[in-house]
Amino acid sequence: MLQIEIDNLNKHYGGFHALKNIDIAIRNGSFVALVGPSGCGKSTLLRTLAGLEKTSSGDIRIAGTSVIAKPPRERDVAMVFQSYALYPHMDVEHNMNYSMRLKRRPRPEIAARTRAAAETLGLGGLLDRLPKALSGGQRQRVAMGRAIVRNPKVFLFDEPLSNLDAALRVHMRSEIRKLHERLEATSVYVTHDQVEAMTMADHIVVMRLGVVEQQGSPLDLYDKPANKFVAGFIGSPAMNFIPVVVGPDGQSLVIEQDLAQPLVLNRKLNPGSRLWAGLRPEHLSFAPVKGDLALNADVESVESTGSMTFVTAGVASQQLVVAHSGRPGVERGAVIRLHISLENIHLFDRETELAVSG
Amino acid sequence: MQGIIRTIRDGSGFDILLLLLALVYLVAFSAFPIIYNIIMSLQTVDMFTIASFDRPFVGLKNYYDILSQPLASTIFWNTVKFVVLSIVFQLSIGFGLALFFQQDFPGATWLRGLFLAGWIMPALVVGAIWKWLLAGDFGVINYILMSSGVTDERIFWLSDPDVALYAVIIANVWLGIPFNMLLLSVGLAGIPRDVYEAAELDGAGAFERFRSITLPLMRAQLGAVISLGVIFTLQQFDLIAALTQGGPANSSNVAQYWSWQLSFQTYEISLGSAVSVMMILFVIVVAAVYVRSTHHEHSY
Amino acid sequence: MKRTILLIIGLTITAIYLFPLYWMYLTAFKASTEIFQYPPSFWPSDPQWNFLEVWKARDMGRYIWNSLLIAVGVTTLVTLLGTGCAYVLARVRNIWMDMALFAILMMQVLPSSLMVTPIFVAFNQLGLLASPRFAVILAQTAKMLPLYIVLCRATFVQLPRELEDAALVDGSSRIGAFFNIMLPLAKNGILVTSVLIFLQSFGEYVYARSLIAKNELQTASVGLQSFMGPNANDWNGIMIYAAIYVTPILVIFMLLQRRIVSGLTAGALK
Ligand SMILES: Nc1ncnc2c1ncn2[C@@H]1O[C@H](COP(=O)(O)OP(=O)(O)O)[C@@H](O)[C@H]1O
Ligand SMILES: [Mg+2]
Numbered sequence: 001m002l003q004i005e006i007d008n009l010n011k012h013y014g015g016f017h018a019l020k021n022i023d024i025a026i027r028n029g030s031f032v033a034l035v036g037p038s039g040c041g042k043s044t045l046l047r048t049l050a051g052l053e054k055t056s057s058g059d060i061r062i063a064g065t066s067v068i069a070k071p072p073r074e075r076d077v078a079m080v081f082q083s084y085a086l087y088p089h090m091d092v093e094h095n096m097n098y099s100m101r102l103k104r105r106p107r108p109e110i111a112a113r114t115r116a117a118a119e120t121l122g123l124g125g126l127l128d129r130l131p132k133a134l135s136g137g138q139r140q141r142v143a144m145g146r147a148i149v150r151n152p153k154v155f156l157f158d159e160p161l162s163n164l165d166a167a168l169r170v171h172m173r174s175e176i177r178k179l180h181e182r183l184e185a186t187s188v189y190v191t192h193d194q195v196e197a198m199t200m201a202d203h204i205v206v207m208r209l210g211v212v213e214q215q216g217s218p219l220d221l222y223d224k225p226a227n228k229f230v231a232g233f234i235g236s237p238a239m240n241f242i243p244v245v246v247g248p249d250g251q252s253l254v255i256e257q258d259l260a261q262p263l264v265l266n267r268k269l270n271p272g273s274r275l276w277a278g279l280r281p282e283h284l285s286f287a288p289v290k291g292d293l294a295l296n297a298d299v300e301s302v303e304s305t306g307s308m309t310f311v312t313a314g315v316a317s318q319q320l321v322v323a324h325s326g327r328p329g330v331e332r333g334a335v336i337r338l339h340i341s342l343e344n345i346h347l348f349d350r351e352t353e354l355a356v357s358g
Numbered sequence: 359m360q361g362i363i364r365t366i367r368d369g370s371g372f373d374i375l376l377l378l379l380a381l382v383y384l385v386a387f388s389a390f391p392i393i394y395n396i397i398m399s400l401q402t403v404d405m406f407t408i409a410s411f412d413r414p415f416v417g418l419k420n421y422y423d424i425l426s427q428p429l430a431s432t433i434f435w436n437t438v439k440f441v442v443l444s445i446v447f448q449l450s451i452g453f454g455l456a457l458f459f460q461q462d463f464p465g466a467t468w469l470r471g472l473f474l475a476g477w478i479m480p481a482l483v484v485g486a487i488w489k490w491l492l493a494g495d496f497g498v499i500n501y502i503l504m505s506s507g508v509t510d511e512r513i514f515w516l517s518d519p520d521v522a523l524y525a526v527i528i529a530n531v532w533l534g535i536p537f538n539m540l541l542l543s544v545g546l547a548g549i550p551r552d553v554y555e556a557a558e559l560d561g562a563g564a565f566e567r568f569r570s571i572t573l574p575l576m577r578a579q580l581g582a583v584i585s586l587g588v589i590f591t592l593q594q595f596d597l598i599a600a601l602t603q604g605g606p607a608n609s610s611n612v613a614q615y616w617s618w619q620l621s622f623q624t625y626e627i628s629l630g631s632a633v634s635v636m637m638i639l640f641v642i643v644v645a646a647v648y649v650r651s652t653h654h655e656h657s658y
Numbered sequence: 659m660k661r662t663i664l665l666i667i668g669l670t671i672t673a674i675y676l677f678p679l680y681w682m683y684l685t686a687f688k689a690s691t692e693i694f695q696y697p698p699s700f701w702p703s704d705p706q707w708n709f710l711e712v713w714k715a716r717d718m719g720r721y722i723w724n725s726l727l728i729a730v731g732v733t734t735l736v737t738l739l740g741t742g743c744a745y746v747l748a749r750v751r752n753i754w755m756d757m758a759l760f761a762i763l764m765m766q767v768l769p770s771s772l773m774v775t776p777i778f779v780a781f782n783q784l785g786l787l788a789s790p791r792f793a794v795i796l797a798q799t800a801k802m803l804p805l806y807i808v809l810c811r812a813t814f815v816q817l818p819r820e821l822e823d824a825a826l827v828d829g830s831s832r833i834g835a836f837f838n839i840m841l842p843l844a845k846n847g848i849l850v851t852s853v854l855i856f857l858q859s860f861g862e863y864v865y866a867r868s869l870i871a872k873n874e875l876q877t878a879s880v881g882l883q884s885f886m887g888p889n890a891n892d893w894n895g896i897m898i899y900a901a902i903y904v905t906p907i908l909v910i911f912m913l914l915q916r917r918i919v920s921g922l923t924a925g926a927l928k
Contacts, residue, residue: 037866047823050823050826050827051826052825052826052827070370071367071368071826071831071832072827072829073368073826073827073828073830073831074824074831077827078827078828079823079824079827081820081823081824082820083820084822085818085820085821085824086825087821087825087839088821088843089842089843093693098825098828098830099828099829102828102829102830102834103829105841146824146828150828150829156827284695312928366832366833367831367833368831368832369832370750372832372833372836373746373749373750373832375742376742376743376745376746377742377743377746377747377758378763379738379739379742379743380739380740380743380803380807381758381761383739383800383803384761384762384765384800384803384804385801387777387797387799388765388768388800388804389761389765390780391773391776391777391780392768392773392781394776394779395775395776396775398775398776398779399703403779406780408782409782409783411783414795416903428748444751455671458667458668458671459668460792461664462661463660463661463662463664463665463668464661464665465668466664466668467663469668469669470673471673471912471915471916471919472672472676472912473672473675474678474918474919475676475908475911475912476676476678477674477909478681478857478907478908478911479861479904479907480860480861480862480863480879480903480904481861481863482861482863482879482882482883483861483879483882483900483903483904484678485786486882486886486896486897486900487678487679487681487897487900488678489886490681490682490685490893490896490897491681492677493893494691496694496696496698496867496893498681500696501696501697501698505697506822510666532678535675540919589767592769593767593769593771593862595769595770595771595863595880596863596864599863599867599883600882600883600886605885614769614771614772615771617772617775617839618771618773618774618775618864618868620773621774621778622774622775622778622868624752627775627779630775631775631776633774634772634773634775635770637772637774638768638769638773639773641767641768641769642767644762644767645763645764645766645767646764648762649760649763652742
C-alpha cells in the first residue's frame with residue numbers, strides 16, 4: 001500500500017522554481033532518503049510534505065487522502081528538525097508531550113506515553129531539564145522523542161544528525177533505523193550525506209536543482225546510475241570521469257589526449273560520439289581482473305588510512321583515484337597498470353549526461 | 359465564514375489580521391492626518407472654520423503667505439543652524455566618546471551606560487534644568503565661564519537674541535550625545551580587531567589607522583547616524599518650549615515650533631499646516647535616505 | 659597603569675556630562691536662599707527636604723496621575739496593536755512586507771509638533787477632545803507604535819523560525835503557536851520595549867499641551883512647564899519638581915539599561 005504519493009509537485013518562491021515536477025511514491029513502512037547537494041530543495045520538499053510550505057501545483061496524498069489543502073496539524077506527520085527546534089521554555093517532558101496536550105489527551109495517557117518514549121530513548125532521568133541544560137546528543141534524542149510519542153503516520157527528518165559529532169552520528173543512524181522498524185512507521189529522511197542515505201534507506205531519491213534525478217533502491221543507484229550526476233553523487237570516494245570518444249568501429253573508446261591506449265568494449269556504440277567513461281575508485285585495481293581493460297598510469301600520490309589506500313594516478317592529463325583495501329605497495333612516481341573489468345565501466349553522454357547503454 | 363475562520367486559524371489570514379490591526383491604526387492616526395494636513399494647507403482654517411467640514415479652498419495661497427513673510431527666512435536660517443550645529447557637535451562629541459569608551463578599561467561599558475540618562479529623560483525636564491544652568495544672574499554656567507576667565511561679563515543666554523539659539527543648541531547637543539555615541543559604538547564594535555592589528559603591522563600610526571580604517575568602515579554607520587540626527591533634531595520641540603519658546607523676538611524659533619505657534623497660539627491653522635506639510639516632506643525624504651543607508655550596510 | 663589613567667579620564671568625562679543632573683539634585687536639596695548665592699555652592703551647606711511641600715503645593719499627585727494614566731494607556735494600546743504586526747513582519751519576507759516595513763519606518767519619524775495640527779483639528783471635529791486624555795493616548799500611540807514595531811520585530815527576527823514550524827507540526831494552530839511558543843519566547847524583548855514606550859510616553863509634552871485644555875487633566879510635563887512660567891525664580895521648587903518627576907524614570911532605566919540598549923541598537927540598525 002502507498003503511504004505517501006507526490007504527484008507532479010511544483011513550488012515557486014517568487015520567480016525561483018524550487019521544486020520541479022516532483023513525482024514520488026512511498027510504500028507503507030519504507031524508509032526513504034532524500035539526498036542531494038545543499039540547496040537542491042530537499043528541505044523544501046520535506047516542508048511541503050509537512051504542510052509548512054504552500055505548493056504551487058500538484059498533489060500530495062497521505063494514506064490515500066489529499067492533504068494539499070490541509071494545515072500541518074491535520075496531516076498527522078511528525079518532524080525532526082536539523083536544529084532540533086526544542087521549545088526553550090519547556091522542559092524535556094513538556095517538549096515531548098506538547099502535541100498530546102494540544103490534542104487534550106487524558107492525563108494518564110500523556111504521562112504513560114511520555115514515559116515510554118523517554119525509556120525508549122534513554123531520557124528517563126532528564127524529563128525535568130530545560131533544553132539548554134542538555135548535550136547535543138541528548139537534544140537530538142528529545143527531538144526524536146517528541147516525534148515518536150505521537151505515533152504518527154509519517155516521520156519526517158531534516159538532516160537530524162548533521163549537528164552531531166562523527167561517532168555519535170554513526171551510532172544514531174542505526175538507532176533511528178531500529179526505531180523505524182520497531183514503530184513500523186513510514187519515514188522520509190533528508191540528508192546531504194550519501195553514505196547516510198545508502199546505509200539507512202530502502203529507497204533513495206536523488207535531487208538536484210529542484211529536480212528528482214533518479215530514485216530507486218541504494219544498490220540500484222550504485223549499480224545503474226541514470227546520469228553522470230547520480231553516478232558522481234552516490235559512492236565514496238566519488239566516481240572518476242574521463243572524457244572518451246567512440247572509435248570508428250563503435251566498440252573502442254579513445255581517451256582524449258591519450259590516443260595510445262584505446263579501450264575495447266563489447267558494446268555497440270555510435271562511432272564518433274563523445275562520452276564520459278565513469279570508473280569507480282573501488283573498481284580500479286593494480287592486479288589483472290577477469291575480462292579486464294588496462295591503462296598505463298603514473299602514481300601521483302598515495303594516501304593511506306591504514307585499512308584503505310587511496311592512490312591518485314595520472315592517465316594522460318586526467319587524474320584517477322584508486323581505492324585499494326590493504327596496502328598495494330606502489331610508490332609516488334612509479335608507472336603502473338590499472339585494471340578494470342568491462343562491466344564496471346559506466347558511460348554517459350557528454351551533452352545530455354545521461355547513461356549510455358549500447 | 360468557515361473559510362475565513364480557517365484561514366485565520368491555520369493560514370495566512372492570521373498574518374493579515376495581525377498586520378491590519380496595526381496598519382489600520384497607523385493609517386487612521388498617522389497617514390490620514392498627513393493627508394488632512396495637506397488638505398488644510400490648501401484651505402482657510404482658523405477659529406471660525408475649524409469645526410466646519412466645508413472650508414473655503416484657497417489653493418497655494420497659504421504657502422505663498424507663509425513664505426513671503428519676512429519671518430520665514432529668519433526661521434529657515436534658524437532651523438538650518440539648529441540642525442547643522444546640533445549634528446556637527448553631537449556627532450563629533452559622540453564619536454569621540456565612542457572611540458574613548460571603545461578602549462579597554464574597567465567599567466567602560468558601565469560608564470557609557472550612564473550617559474544614556476541624558477537620553478531617557480523627558481526633554482522638558484532637560485530643558486528646565488538647562489534653563490536653570492544657563493540662567494543669567496545665578497546660573498552656574500556663567501559662574502564657571504567667568505571664574506575660569508573665558509568671559510568677563512555675564513552672558514544672558516536665554517534673553518539675548520544673539521545667543522538664545524545657541525543656548526538651545528547647547529542643550530540639544532547634550533541631549534543628542536548619548537544616542538550618537540551609542541550607535542557609533544555599535545559600529546566600532548563591528549570592526550574586527552585584527553584589521554587594526556594588520557594595519558599596525560603594516561606600520562600605520564594611530565591617526566593613520568583612524569583615517570584609513572575606522573572612517574571608511576564607519577561610512578554607512580555615520581550616514582545612518584547623521585540622518586537620524588536630522589530627524590531627531592527636527593522632532594525637538596519640548597526643549598524649545600522649556601527654554602526660550604522661540605524668543606526673544608523669534609531669534610531662537612525654528613520651523614517645527616513655529617508651525618505649532620501658528621496653529622495653537624495665533625490660530626492661523628492653515629498657515630501652521632503649510633509649514634508642517636513642508637517640514638514633514640523634508641523629514642520623510644531624510645528618513646528614506648536613512649533607510650537606504652542602513653540597507654547599504656546589509657550588503658557588506 | 660594605562661587602564662587606571664583611562665578610568666580616571668572616563669570618570670571625569672562622565673561626571674562632566676552628568677553635571678546637569680547633579681545640579682538638579684543639588685538645587686533641589688539647597689535652601690531657597692542658598693540657590694541665589696554668588697558664587698554658587700557645589701554642595702548644600704544646609705540640606706533641605708522640601709519635596710512634600712512642593713508635591714502638595716504644585717498638586718503634583720494629580721499631574722503625575724494623569725501622566726501615568728496616559729503612559730499606561732499608550733503602552734497597553736501599543737503592545738496590543740504592535741506585537742502581532744512585529745511578529746508578522748519578522749516572519750514573512752516578501753515585497754509587501756518590505757513595503758509595509760518601509761511605511762512604518764517613515765511613520766516613526768513624523769514629529770509630534772508637526773502632526774499635532776491636523777490631529778487637533780480632526781479630533782475636534784470628531785468630538786474626541788471631549789475626553790482629552792484619551793485623545794492624547796490615541797495620538798501618542800500613533801507616534802510610538804512604529805518604534806515599538808521596529809524594536810519588537812528585531813526580537814522576533816532572532817527567534818528561530820523552526821520553533822514555530824515544530825509547533826505547527828505538533829498539532830498547533832497558527833494562533834496557538836503564536837501565543838504558546840512565540841510570545842513566551844519574545845517576552846523579554848516585548849517587556850523591555852514596552853518599558854521604553856512607557857518611559858517615553860510618561861514624559862510626553864506636545865500632545866498633552868495641545869489637546870488637553872483643562873488644567874486638572876494635564877500631565878506632569880505640562881505642569882512643570884507652567885511652573886516655570888515666563889519669570890520663574892523658584893528654581894528650588896522647579897528642581898524639586900523635576901527631581902520627583904525624573905527619578906523614577908532614571909531608576910527604571912538604570913535597572914533595565916543593558917537590555918534597553920541592546921534592544922535599541924538591534925532595532926535601530928536592522
Ligand atoms: N523562503 C524562501 N524564499 C526563497 N527561496 C527559498 C526559501 N527557502 C528556500 N529557498 C531556496 O530554495 C532552494 C532550496 O532550499 P532548501 O530546500 O532549503 O535546500 P536543501 O536541499 O539544502 O535543504 C535554495 O536555493 C533556497 O535558496
Ligand atoms: Mg536543508
